[in-house]
Amino acid sequence: MTSLQHPNPAQDLSLDPFWMPFTANRQYKARPRLLTSAQGVFYTDADGRQVLDGTSGLWCCNAGHGRREISEAVSRQIQQMDFAPTFQMGHPLPFQLAERLSELAPAGLNRVFFTNSGSESVDTALKIALGYQRAIGQGTRTRLIGRELGYHGVGFGGVSVGGMANNRKAFIPQLPGVDHLPHTLDLERNAFTKGLPAFGVERAEALEALVALHGAENIAAVIVEPMSGSAGVILPPQGYLQRLREITSKHGILLIFDEVITGYGRVGAPFASQRWGVTPDIITTAKGLTNGAIPMGAVFVAQHIHDAFMQGPKGLIEFFHGYTYSGHPVAAAAALATLDIYANEQLLTRAAELEDYWADALHSLRDLPNVIDIRNTGLVGAVHLASRPDAPGARGYEVFDGCFWEGAMVRCSGDIIAMSPPLTVEKAELDRLIDTLATVIRRTT
Incomplete structure (x- = not known):
């Protein structure tokens, strides 16, 4: 032509x-x-x-692209109701979507908070972690631990716990009270490995050193990507994620998995936590939730964390956080159609x-x-x-x-x-x- x-x-x-x-x-x-x-x-x-x-x-x-099921669901919903608030109001779709997602998530992570992006999911998860520690009487736990070469979006929370230098160095000051684990990239010992590398589980022990340095009573949460995607597909060594889970559980520290990239099938299971047999306390997601069609994110939270907020008079707002578009009806319609595709086509x-x-x-x-x-x-x-x-x-x-x-x-x-x-x-x-x-x-x- x-x-x-x-x-x-x-x-x-x-x-x-x-x-x-x-x-x-x-x-x-x-x-x-x-x-x-x-x-x-x-x-x-x-x-x-x-x-x-x-x-x-x-x-x-x-x-893939051009999925008619998603575009038709979006078209129907935007004609029926283009927007409805979820502040002290509601509409059916986010409730339906949260139920579907809780069935897909690792056991116990059955409460879902909706956002509009991975960056918002991360900042939401960090705020949940800080709020939870205060709610259970551990208000001194304010320190957050990220990891070198980690990417957790571009909000100030995500930039602070992230570990990619170019994303951080121009934006100071960042959140105080943040430290970082060493990354797991080891070209000398693990080059050309198929699948998870054999060497490097000992790098998880750096968390014990940070606990000794700062005191467990001052650390709220550790956030890592199961696989660091944006830094160039940096994989967890065999046993590494399990060891992080053991250390965080031992010291009462929440473990957050940033699955914005690995969620929704990328590594061979709905979530990397399921593929690699490690259940965190909180999972952040976005991207594949709607197949990229409409911006949306979701934070999966363990029920006991959610329930810690549900105290005090019932007429008071439990968590002063949210977004105008949290649970947006058109985004939720896209997500529900996407989940149908994932299920129907395995x-x-x-x-x-x-x-x-x-x-x-x-x-x-x-x-x-x-x-x-x-x-x-x-x-x-x-x-x-x-x-x-x-x-x-x-x-x-x-x-x-x-x-x-x-x-x-x-x-x-x-x-x-x-x-x-x-x-x-x-x-x-x-x-x-x-x-x-x-x-x-x-x-x-």
């Missing part, structure tokens, strides 16, 4: 007014990567080219079925130039490239950019290429993704 039949929308756009998030704006606008439609596991760009979605949008479109466990095939395909890249590690679990993976001495991150960006123009969308975090294709992907499409990545890595010096 000619360019006259498919005019490029970028030619009619003014790119300047939009200050893009997490983007090198000047670099992007010099050669924009513009997407105009999506269906299945493919985007279409402004030139009419198909681009294989190797990232589920932004870790969120787990059921997508929440499909990553486990494809895991071995995906791992073999991904690790076939290990001998390519500049590849120093490959990591994978479920249907997520990373190719770690050696950094150029004079330009950290440049090689990773060039591979990311080159893949797009070759017809595949991947993510780069510095010199790490991360992939998380939709759970609906077929083996031939995984092959195409890996082949494209291999081609681009070979030609990137």
Whole structure:
């Protein structure tokens, strides 16, 4: 087809007014990567080219794109009732959704607080943890523990407990009373491991050192991602999460799992906590909850934590927190339709079925130039490239950019290429993704 039949929308756009998030704006606008439609596991760009979605949008479109079930549910709901408040009012959908989610969650995490994003879910979870400790008479427990290389969104709470330097250093002051565990990336001992690495469980013992330093009576909660996605698919060593659970339980510290990325099937079970057999006290989610169609997040809370707030006169607000759009009817409709898709197509466990095939395909890249590690679990993976001495991150960006123009969308975090294709992907499409990545890595010096 000619360019006259498919005019490029970028030619009619003014790119300047939009200050893009997490983007090198000047670099992007010099050669924009513009997407105009999506269906299945493919985007279409402004030139009419198909681009294989190797990232589920932004870790969120787990059921692929263009799902009519979701768009029709959204359309019906927005016509019936576009908005209703949930402050001292209610409407049916968030109650229905919370019930569905509590049945999906790990046993005991049967209370759900709705947010609009992963960042809001994290800040909500941190406030719940602080409020809970005060409610049970442990008001000195105000310290929060995060982890190096952790990503917990962009609210001040999430930035404070997060451990990615570029997300933190420009935004001081942050929350006081925050400390960090060491990260679990160990290239020397664990490079090219398929699945969870064998070495590194001892890094959980750093929590005991922090308890000794600060005093258990001063620590409210520990928050970690079961798998650090945004930092470049950094996996928990075997036994690591279990050890964190043992230490937090021993000292009366709440354990929060940030499952904004790992939730809703990404690692082969509804939640990573179920896949790896560790039940935290609180789980934060978003992204895959609505398949990316409408912004929404959900925080799963153990019943005993919820019940600790339900004290005092019944006419008083128990938790002074929430958002205008908490439990938004259109978002809830999208989430309910998404859960139906996950159930009907058994997508929440499909990553486990494809895991071995995906791992073999991904690790076939290990001998390519500049590849120093490959990591994978479920249907997520990373190719770690050696950094150029004079330009950290440049090689990773060039591979990311080159893949797009070759017809595949991947993510780069510095010199790490991360992939998380939709759970609906077929083996031939995984092959195409890996082949494209291999081609681009070979030609990137």
